[in-house]
Amino acid sequence: MILSSLPQANRVLSGMRPTGQLHLGNYHGALRNWVDLQYQYPCFFFVADWHALTTGYEDTSRLPEFTHEMVIDWLAAGLNPGVATLFVQSHVPEHAELHLLLSMITPLSWLERVPTYKDQQAELQEKDLATYGFLGYPLLQSADILLYRPGFVPVGEDQVAHVEITREVARRFNHLFGREVGFEEKAEKAVAELGGKNSKIYRELRRKFQETGDVASLEQARAIVQSNTRITVADRERLLGYLEGSSVSILPEPQVLLTPTPKLPGLDGRKMSKSYGNTIGLREEPDSIAKKLKTMQTDPARVRRTDVGDPEKCPVWSLHQVYSDEPTRTWAAAGCRSAGIGCLECKKPLIDKVVADASAMRSRAEEYEQNPELVRAILAEGSEKAREAARETLDEVRRAMHLRGD
Helix, strand or coil, X not given: CCHHHCCCCCCEEEEECCCCCCEHHHHHHHHHHHHHHCCCCCEEEEECHHHHHXXXXXXXXXXXXXXXXXXXXHHHHCCCCCCCEEEEHXXXXXXXXXXXXXXXXXXXXXXXXXXXXXXXXXXXXXXXXXXXXXXXXXXXXXXXXXXXXXXXXXXXXXXXXXXXXXXXXXXXXXXXXXXXXXXXXHHHHHHHHCCHHHHHHHHHHHHHHHHHCCHHHHHHHHHHHHHCCCCCHHHHHHHHHHHHCCCCCCCCCCEEEECCCCCCECCCCCECCHHHCCCCECCCCHHHHHHHHHCCCCCCCCCCCCCCCCHHHCHHHHHHHHHCCHHHXXXXXHHHHHCCCCHHHHHHHHHHHHHHHHHHHHHHHHHHHHCXXXXXXXXXXXHHHHHHHHHHHXXXXXXXXXXXXX
């Protein structure tokens, strides 16, 4: 999906579990994309501290510290609180209420089939994960997303399943509770409000989708509705629901925004992860970075300096593809295949680049490290802004479920 082709008015939402200071895998896998997205869309980025409890409920004493350190990394990496909304999940209690309400309508089998549910059970066998919270974490993710009614959720390919279950939950909720007296009449009036040309196009695209199931027509019609600034929020929801049937789209289905996620190996060649102890921190000291990279695993075929190697079998080569320019990559690949350079020589320009980036991060983080109140103020302001959006959604959800007096 090409970012420039997407409607600019749509909100983007994503979150990250607080585990303390971030590492290079976190940065290149998500944070770097967030920095770019904040200048293209209205973005909401949150600290998913409740999600940290799903696997780490035994000891929560360091959660405040981990949250603080992670947000400093966000700011040092370039997230701008004047542009994006940064907040803490637990500071917006509406997340919990929507999660509870959605749990009443979500089939148990939907949660059990989420791929990462079984994957994490296998990876974290030393932990007791036979808890309601762990089983329900995909639905909490869905509540996190749907609460802000975003147009897009940026994910890598391994997280697409979480957005898909969110879309299914939204579809089920809208089917059960999206009925409205006089809906078709109100929807037809809303079509007219789109304007002459757009009204005609909308009707034709709706007809094509409902008669032939043409998904391209559905997406095109949605884009027309989402980009129209003349209609009210209520009419926008009616028009989105009218495309697929005869109900209001109270919880719009978010779209997957596939983002570049370069494969960044850890020091042992496996995925970079704190649980494997193979990471390089985003703000790590130069001597520590150099020591780690010098001992990083390389192509096992290069036992001696004179042995030729294959860059595609070397974890260091994956780092070169992220950090090095084309001339450096060409030099490293040719030297590896011919044994013209040794592994330490190959790592030298990589070490220099990673050290330089980490130094810049430490420099930008210094202001926030010395002024923790500034970080707290940023999160407090962002959390209040997030609550405003969350209250609006939850108000409509309660009304649809007849949980309000009016």
